[in-house]
Amino acid sequence: QVQLVESGGGLVQAGGSLRLSCAASGRTFSSYAMGWFRQAPGKEREFVAAISWSAGNTYYSDSVKGRFTISKDNAKNTAYLQMNSLKPEDTAVYYCAARNYGISTTPLLYNYWGQGTQVTVSS
Numbered sequence: 001q002v003q004l005v006e007s008g009g010g011l012v013q014a015g016g017s018l019r020l021s022c023a024a025s026g027r028t029f030s031s032y033a034m035g036w037f038r039q040a041p042g043k044e045r046e047f048v049a050a051i052s053w054s055a056g057n058t059y060y061s062d063s064v065k066g067r068f069t070i071s072k073d074n075a076k077n078t079a080y081l082q083m084n085s086l087k088p089e090d091t092a093v094y095y096c097a098a099r100n101y102g103i104s105t106t107p108l109l110y111n112y113w114g115q116g117t118q119v120t121v122s123s
Contacts, residue, residue, distance in 0.1 A: 037095045
């Protein structure tokens with residue numbers, strides 16, 4: 001079992017930056033691929049970024065590529081999402097998730113989820 005807790009969300013102006021953290025506890029964090037997803041009001045949960053268990057591979061949605069960076073510190077049992085050049089359309093609840101296989105963009109393939117953290121970008 002893996003427990004995930006996100007932090008770092010908040011209110012920021014367009015063009016600003018935030019760094020989200022996802023602290024994991026439980027079973028071996030280093031063996032899990034991690035993903036970040038987001039869900040805006042009235043919309044489906046969408047893929048943002050993912051990183052392999054070894055942190056050797058990353059994958060991003062087209063909407064955030066070049067602006068967001070996912071990373072994973074296995075020694076600290078923590079995954080991060082650095083978000084730069086934020087836009088109002090990035091406003092959503094952001095969730096981290098873990099799966100014990102490779103990278104996936106599909107929410108249903110992730111085994112564990114955090115409770116989410118709100119990110120609001122004002123124009």
